[in-house]
Amino acid sequence: MLTNEKDSDGLTDKLENYFRSTTLEAEALFQGLLNRKLKADTTRNALTVLQRYRFLFNLPRSIERNIKNFEYEIVTNDYERAKSLFAGTKVKVFAKVLKEVESMVSKFRSDLRKQLLTNPTTFENQKKLIKYLLDLDYVGDPCWECVSGMHSWLLSQLLEAKMRYQTDTEFLDVPSIGRGHSRTQSNSSGGSVYSKATVGSHSRNPDSTHDASSKPKRIQFIEKLIDIIANNLPNFFKLGQAYFNRSLFNTTLNENQDNIISENISTKVHVFDEMLLEVCEVYTDLVNASLFEDALTDLPPDRVSKLGDWKPFDDDLAEVSGAWLPLCVRKIRTCLSLLQDLPLPAAPLSLVQQLSLNVCTLSSDTLFLRTTKDIEGLSEREDWRVQDEEGSIITSLPVLFENIVIDVLLTVKEIVIETHPGETKEQRDQLSSSSVEYFQGLLEDFCECLTMLAAPPDGESIKSSITRQETFSGALSEDNLNVPLPEEQLLLILSNSYYTRQYVSPRLFDCFMSHGYPSCPQVEQKFIEQLGELERKVFEYYIRLKVGPLVKLVAPGIHGGYFDWGTDSVPKGIRSYIKEILLYFVHVHAEVSSISEHITQQVLSQLLEKLIDEFHEQLRRVTSFSNQGRLVGYIELLVLQDTLAAYVTPSTRDKFMEIYDVIGSKLITKSYGRNIRDLSESFHESNSLQFRCFRATESF
Numbered sequence: 001m002l003t004n005e006k007d008s009d010g011l012t013d014k015l016e017n018y019f020r021s022t023t024l025e026a027e028a029l030f031q032g033l034l035n036r037k038l039k040a041d042t043t044r045n046a047l048t049v050l051q052r053y054r055f056l057f058n059l060p061r062s063i064e065r066n067i068k069n070f071e072y073e074i075v076t077n078d079y080e081r082a083k084s085l086f087a088g089t090k091v092k093v094f095a096k097v098l099k100e101v102e103s104m105v106s107k108f109r110s111d112l113r114k115q116l117l118t119n120p121t122t123f124e125n126q127k128k129l130i131k132y133l134l135d136l137d138y139v140g141d142p143c144w145e146c147v148s149g150m151h152s153w154l155l156s157q158l159l160e161a162k163m164r165y166q167t168d169t170e171f172l173d174v175p176s177i178g179r180g181h182s183r184t185q186s187n188s189s190g191g192s193v194y195s196k197a198t199v200g201s202h203s204r205n206p207d208s209t210h211d212a213s214s215k216p217k218r219i220q221f222i223e224k225l226i227d228i229i230a231n232n233l234p235n236f237f238k239l240g241q242a243y244f245n246r247s248l249f250n251t252t253l254n255e256n257q258d259n260i261i262s263e264n265i266s267t268k269v270h271v272f273d274e275m276l277l278e279v280c281e282v283y284t285d286l287v288n289a290s291l292f293e294d295a296l297t298d299l300p301p302d303r304v305s306k307l308g309d310w311k312p313f314d315d316d317l318a319e320v321s322g323a324w325l326p327l328c329v330r331k332i333r334t335c336l337s338l339l340q341d342l343p344l345p346a347a348p349l350s351l352v353q354q355l356s357l358n359v360c361t362l363s364s365d366t367l368f369l370r371t372t373k374d375i376e377g378l379s380e381r382e383d384w385r386v387q388d389e390e391g392s393i394i395t396s397l398p399v400l401f402e403n404i405v406i407d408v409l410l411t412v413k414e415i416v417i418e419t420h421p422g423e424t425k426e427q428r429d430q431l432s433s434s435s436v437e438y439f440q441g442l443l444e445d446f447c448e449c450l451t452m453l454a455a456p457p458d459g460e461s462i463k464s465s466i467t468r469q470e471t472f473s474g475a476l477s478e479d480n481l482n483v484p485l486p487e488e489q490l491l492l493i494l495s496n497s498y499y500t501r502q503y504v505s506p507r508l509f510d511c512f513m514s515h516g517y518p519s520c521p522q523v524e525q526k527f528i529e530q531l532g533e534l535e536r537k538v539f540e541y542y543i544r545l546k547v548g549p550l551v552k553l554v555a556p557g558i559h560g561g562y563f564d565w566g567t568d569s570v571p572k573g574i575r576s577y578i579k580e581i582l583l584y585f586v587h588v589h590a591e592v593s594s595i596s597e598h599i600t601q602q603v604l605s606q607l608l609e610k611l612i613d614e615f616h617e618q619l620r621r622v623t624s625f626s627n628q629g630r631l632v633g634y635i636e637l638l639v640l641q642d643t644l645a646a647y648v649t650p651s652t653r654d655k656f657m658e659i660y661d662v663i664g665s666k667l668i669t670k671s672y673g674r675n676i677r678d679l680s681e682s683f684h685e686s687n688s689l690q691f692r693c694f695r696a697t698e699s700f
Helices: 011-052 054-068 072-086 092-117 123-135 142-166 217-244 255-267 269-291 301-306 324-340 346-381 397-416 425-454 486-514 521-551 554-559 576-593 597-620 627-643 650-663 670-686 692-699
Strands: 387-389 392-394
Touching: 054 072, 054 092, 072 092, 072 123, 092 123, 092 142, 123 142, 123 217, 142 217, 142 255, 142 269, 217 269, 217 324, 255 269, 269 301, 269 346, 324 346, 324 397, 346 397, 346 425, 387 397, 392 397, 392 486, 397 425, 397 486, 425 486, 425 521, 486 521, 486 576, 521 554, 521 576, 521 597, 554 576, 554 597, 576 597, 576 627, 576 692, 597 627, 597 650, 627 650, 627 670
Parallel strands: none
Antiparallel strands: 387 392
């Protein structure tokens, strides 16, 4: 119910005041709420910003952790993300964090560059390191720096191997990339090891009997050089080719990087070829210098200076002969084959090819020269112990000679005949031609060896200190003497030559041809002729030795004693000197047939002809013959002719007739026929056993 307004005492004003106070109070309450909301929104926004930029603030620690864990790909990705988000920021806190990140990345780039220039390493690892550097905005061309660094490392490895040799430091394993390429082997050398029981020293496997410590120093040195090149140069060449065809960096380049690399690629091709050539020059020059004393003489001064001070080896090249040089040849050829497959430019490849040819030639020459010395030394090792080979009585020389030659042919075959990658036909033809000359030399050396045994340079009788016996002591000297008599040695030389000509020579030339050596029929023909000429001279020498004692028996029988060619006494038997002559023939027959049976006929025929010449000469000096004297001479000559009928040649028969004319056998009447027949038959019957050897020959 309303009251009278007059009695309200300003009720409207109070109501207005109430509203105003309420409004003020509400505004005060709501403003607090708004302030709290604004503060919450501000806090919320700050938390959102912190959450959003936590990646940047944690980046330094993340980079450090990932580097330690070798997670380089994550590092480069985080760095790229940070640059894309905060590059050019003006927020101080962000700029401060970015500066710290850049410092860490700069150090990381430096470490990556050191790793890139550290060798040995793999090609794949090099590609990864280069990509990391390029992704981290490396200033420069890390690809070319890697190529240049590996070139310097290769040269340093070669020269360090030389320094280790010069300072007598024990060789350590050479670091390499492809350990699978290493073919370290061991072998031995030394003097001639041929003997009757042991041949084939050139072809023995060096790994089977010796360890690496037994290798000559120069062989160790050469092996290290080969290992360095074979294990690392292919990787170096692959690195360069990948650089020039732009496959080495599989990442997006910035404009500055692309400009630098493109300019290098267009200008560095020739430089890279020069690098390859320099490495191959140092390698080949060091190997050549270690094997050839004058290898550095004809080189340009700049190439010699790259090798530094060269200290020649203090050992003899003979120390690396035998199996060592073929080992070097195998390793050098393996290296050449690897380089041939790359392929290298013509200049460096030709250097390695020439090195292979040089070492092959040296190895072949050394093996043949060593074999030459072995064959030349056979004359000093002749012990005159006989053996039966193919029905021939010989000493050990032909068999030793055959084994030595076949052994070196089989060893040199690998060097000369077999085709190897990287070698030209001209090189093989050159080696093959040289091998024919050496082979011919070995054959001639053996002929000279036999000649030396037959006629030593000092002019003394054949190597034997035993005075030649002129008695008939049997076919061979006594066993306890070991060394045959000089005449027996000549027969053994003849038998050795005959066996070599008939059996050894065909086998040697069959081996020569069957293993791919060039055909050389003229060499074979010359060898046969040389052996034939040797046999002719030795045969003549032997005949001279045997003729001397024989003819000495003639003159005393004709002119000595109490016999008178003018006698009237009827002959009652054959005088003793005739029997001595025939016994001498028995001795010679036994001596020759026991050693060189194939020349028995020829020897006795020659001796008989010389004997008849002496009879002719001595009987011509007789001033006169009685009928009985003619009868004696006729019967003695007839006994000789009948007993040695198997060895009477047409020429000898004519000389017999001449002697019969000298003594006047035509004046002997038929009345003496019975006496002649009785004396002749009596002599043959009483000596049939002693002279049976002649009858056996005649029947044969």
